[in-house]
Amino acid sequence: MPQTWQAASKERHFDASGYLSSRTIAALCTPTGGAICILRISGNDAISIAEKLSAKSLKKENHRRATRVWLRDSKSRRLDDGVLIPFFGPHSFTGEDTVEFFLHGSPMIAQRVLDECFEHGARLALPGEFSFRGVKNGKMTLSQAEAVKELIQAENDFALELALEKLSGSQHELIERIRADLMQLSTLSEVGIDFSDQDIDEVSLPRLRERLQRVITLLSELRGSFDRGKRFTDGVPVSIFGLPNAGKSSFFNALLGEDRSIVSNIAGTTRDVVREKLNLKADHGYVTLKLSDTAGLRKSSDVIEEIGIERSLKAARESDLVVVVIDGVSPDLVEVKNYLSQVDLSQKSLSLVVSKKDLLISQSQVLMSAQILEMFHVEPLFISSETHEGIQALAKQIANQAESHLQRKPGEVVLTQFEHVHAVDESLKCLNRAMEAFDLVLFATDIRHGMNELGPLIGETLPDDVLGKIFSDFCIGK
Ligand SMILES: Nc1nc2c(ncn2[C@@H]2O[C@H](COP(=O)(O)OP(=O)(O)OP(=O)(O)O)[C@@H](O)[C@H]2O)c(=O)[nH]1
Ligand SMILES: [Mg+2]
Structure with a gap:
């Protein structure tokens, strides 16, 4: 622009x-x-x-x-x-x-x-x-206007699809449905208050709580979609993991096609987490990765290096994909496995990579492949960051693994904006309070508050200056 x-x-x-x-x-x-x-x-x-x-x-x-x-x-x-x-x-x-x-x-x-x-x-x-x-x-609704912005900013096929679906009004419809349910609950509780002497089952607190629970479940599911929504827009978190000198930074640079991380033959070169975004082609479209190169894992008496190693483990724990790089020339599989056991891999994809293929004879590759398969139950890929052999195949594997973390049920609404999550959180607080309310007056009040908190997802209850703030990060001319 x-x-x-x-x-x-x-x-x-x-x-x-x-x-x-x-x-x-x-x-x-x-x-x-x-x-x-x-x-x-x-x-x-x-x-x-x-x-x-x-x-x-x-x-x-x-x-x-x-x-x-x-x-x-x-x-x-x-x-x-x-x-x-x-x-x-x-x-x-x-x-x-x-x-x-x-x-x-x-x-x-x-x-x-x-x-x-x-x-x-x-x-x-x-x-x-x-x-x-x-x-x-x-x-148009606020969420449709936001979808237009997200459409323009989309960096991968998955973010684009999400924005197009939002533009068609899916998010607005869901929130309107939730609001309509809350409106009905609010009306019923008012009726309950007016006829409290007549013991009408339909508007009794236990019955209203049952209905409210269904709304809370729906909103909680929507809230839960945000962590995945961030992956669509910001990228799938991927961390490179391994012992010092394994060739992690060399691989990171080879994948990015630029000299981003410092590479040297001194063990412990990388100290901090180095992050970079990268778009890769997977089977069903482009995916964005949030790639982290990390410090090599070892016992260290250096305080700074220790902090770096803690950060490596944290990055792996927060990632969807862990790419373990094993030094092809001097592998220490037991030590790698030890460190890997400190990361819960149950929800993650794992890639095992053996580096420095250019220095390995095929016999030792066959041997190492068998050892790794036995210890980690994953077939390793051999790469050379020097000659770029195997890098393409590994990139494809990582892209497809990342893609598997971007699956959505058809029509499922996924939140992508922090302000919306905050609004849903605040609304849920009120609704959970309503579940605890011991009389209909308190119940009705909390339901009304819960409804109002959803304003930022709808737009109509927002004052103009707040709306203005939302639009200020659009581009000029839109
Ligand atoms: N021949 C060859 N050398 C490699 C390859 N990958 C890395 N190296 C060399 O191995 C050494 C260590 O590489 P780095 O990429 O810095 O290793 P690292 O895992 O990031 O190491 P730390 O940052 O210390 O944890 C450097 O001298 C690299 O040039 C490769 O594929 N082939
Ligand atoms: Mg490094």
Whole structure:
């Protein structure tokens, strides 16, 4: 996005009321430098600004119709030969009058047309402000607007699929269903309070608790999806594990295709955890890995190295995949197994890798393969970070293992945003309190609070300034 010079324009067209101002906004929706650049204006003056720039009168009949125009500035100098499409509110992305201009992709043209919009009273849109107005005007839900952002930011096929599903409204529907259930519970408890002298079973506390338990289960499942949701967007955590000098950092660098970690023949070279993101192709699409190179494991009297080794174990414990690198030249399988026993592998995938293949004769490979299979029950892969032999095959194995940690039931909603998890946690606190309530009045109060806490997932109960904050990490023009 051409944010640098759009930022310069921001200085000149600053509006202190930010997202709360209803002034007409303008911004580029595409980077400049391509064949075409799209500029969008939205607000009460959008149509009149487009009319001034194009010297065309835009009527309702022109709604969604592309018109070829010469754009000119106020001194009648030509700006560009382009196309414009007017969208009359409420039938637009923002719900307001909106005009989209399709210009030649020159940064100079884009800047001059944008400046001309500013001359006629528009200001530069804030990040995500078009989407913000769309949500405010009921054109899409907050979760759909967030899905648009996630769609743009998606770095792998799994994150993209998740965002597309969210865009279709799946998350919003689930939360609305939960809210409707809570609303019903709230109404029933109010009825129970009003008719407390009549002993109606349907609105008694035990019956209402039963219904509430079903909602709590649903919300708890949604809460539980977040840890997996993070894997879709941030990457599947993978740690490289092994004794000093095994060739862990060499393999890490070979996989990344860059000299990221320091490599040396001195045992204990890597001290801290070195993290890097990497996209790899698996059988069903690209997966993102959050890869960690770690300190070699050994008994050490060096305090700093000890801390590093603790971090290696912690990284392995927090990973979905552990890639154990064994030194092909001087393997110590017993010692590796000892350290590996300190990590609970029950939910993890494990890869066994023997390094320095270029220095090994095939006979010793056969022997080592058999020993490793017997001790670890995993067939090892032999690699050389020197010649790159075996690296591709190992990358494929890791990618497919990572993919197996990204499975979702069809239609399952997965939370990906921290703010949403926080909202669900707060809501669950209220609902669990309601389960403990010893009378209907307290029960009804906690249910209402629990319902309100879900506001950030819906958007409609959020004040504009909070909404503005959510949109501020969108890109300009969206
Ligand atoms: N010939 C050959 N040498 C290798 C290979 N992989 C690593 N080495 C060498 O082995 C030594 C140790 O490599 P590193 O990658 O630093 O090992 P490490 O496991 O990260 O070691 P620590 O950081 O100390 O735990 C270096 O001298 C590397 O050049 C390989 O595939 N072939
Ligand atoms: Mg290292």
